[in-house]
Amino acid sequence: MQDEAEPPVRADERRVGFTLRELEVLRALVETGKATTAAQRLGLSQPAVSRSLAQLEAELGRTLFAREKGRLVPTREALAVNEELGTIFAALARIADRSATKRRSLTGTLRLAAPPTIAHRFLPSRIAQFTKDNPELEVVFDVLSSDALATSVAEATHDLALTDNSPSHDGVRTELLLATQAVCAVPSRHRLADWEVIRPEDLEGEPFISLTRRHSARAAMDRLFERAGVRRRIVIETATSVSAAEFVREGMGVAILNPFPIAHQLVRGIEVKPFEPAIPYRTSFLLPASKPASPTTLAFMEATRASLP
Incomplete structure (x- = not known):
């Protein structure tokens, strides 16, 4: 395992703050108690772990670990810092998980509907790009009259519709996409x-x-x-x-x-x-009021919004 290449630091250069890598090293050492084990967990060399720990201790101005019989025993200061880091690393893990979910190709079936003008002049390019990004997804796309859309969505025949009509139907809920004027x-x-x-x-x-x-x-x-x-x-x-x-x-x-x-x-x-x-127009997504939108439905809505100029 090779050590990470780092530029030399001049003696007269003063480092400001600490790095995420140094905090990861702290957590790994608290949990394992050994520099070799922490290095394996993080994919670093043992000297890189030792160096990160030394830099963090220098930055904080305190000793974080006592060396006892080949083990690194965390001090009260190290344990306190590690506890504070729990929520930070949990948040980072959630962000990483959401990013990974976005990168994964969606599967299953997405059932869409729209009236003729929106169906023919707006949605095809958006649907095409969405299916390219999610090749394992099947899309069912229907062109319906505006007055039929609300009923179809309310009955969950379609997962999502897009219309500039203003339906008054208890079985659907709307989310605005775009407001325009005649x-x-x-x-x-x-x-x-x-x-x-x-x-x-x-x-x-x-x-x-x-x-x-x-x-x-x-x-x-x-x-x-x-x-x-x-x-x-x-x-x-x-x-x-x-x-x-x-x-x-x-x-x-x-x-x-x-x-x-x-x-x-x-x-x-x-x-x-x-x-x-x-004369105001509101082009909105229609969704069934009886159930929450699926991740696939939400992903298509997000992609459609992002495609607007």
Whole structure:
């Protein structure tokens, strides 16, 4: 066993504090009573153990072990220090265990669901990366209408769903992923294309592309225009923000949309303007209220959050 290479220390250099390795040596010596045994436990040479002990004693200004018949007997000071170190090393062990758990590939099955826009425009790359990181994991991914998600999660048919609807169901609990505000999408050559902000009164009589009534935001939007006394001319109702954006691109009218997750697609042929008053959107994870989330579910949620810009 080779001694650890250490740079020489000049006599005029003053060391500040002590190292984790020296504290590990102290604990090993308290538990074994022999420098040779402590060295084997720590993967060090016996001289390295003796040197670490000498440096620690010099730093603390006290003798930590008495030499008696070939054994190192801890003094009261050594025992007191070792007792204080118990909680520190326990915490380090928990951190190391969590890190090891993260490194281990997850197994089993993860059942996910999302409405079409999130399912097609946001989740595929995240699911692909998660399965690459966990090759032994099977993922079942379903595309469901927003109103079916809550029931499916409540019944534990799916472990996790992601939606920008706001379900009112006792069987699910929500955890926020992202908060956004609605934008107004208009064709590039539209009269409103150069306006900085769009308000309800600006859309009086405008051809309007609306999401279907099953969307939770639809009712809030209808109430907003009713309070403003503005009549829109709805030319088409559509089920997804993606299709609504395409109808805007084709010049059929304007639309008020959640920019997540299609903001990067609202470029060619479309101008996106802030809309006031603000219409908030909350994109959230849905989980069964009847049971705690599994480690796999929590790991996917963490990975999804980490993937956001």
